[in-house]
Amino acid sequence: MTAELLDDRSFRLAPLTDMDAADLIHAVRAAPLLFGLPAGATSLAEQPNVEALEELLIRVSRLVEAFPEIGYVDLDPVLVNATGAHVLGARMWLREAPEVRPDAGPRRLGGVTF
Secondary structure, three states: OHHHHHOOOOOOOOOOOHHHHHHHHHHOOOHHHHHOOOOOOOOHHHOOOHHHHHHHHHHHHHHHHHOOOEEEEEEOOEEEEOOEEEEOOEEEEEOOOOOOOOOOOOOEEOOEEO
């Protein structure tokens, strides 16, 4: 919801690599708020665990790739602090799974094998 209000979003295709996840986080205009020292923080030990957020994004992308019936995932809000990335709200929309082809062998079209 916050991203919608601020019109501050970024997108990548699943599955994400570690570089994709880092780029995704840096792509939003609010990213400097995540990487600067938060108000009241006195040391780097209190900085948000951005690596945990990257890992969360990678794991969600793997989940979506493994289950094609997942149509949409909304994690909002996600709290990132020194202890990790914490999903405080989540929604998922499902769709009918695409049909799985029963044959696992090679496919031929006009004498060409794929």
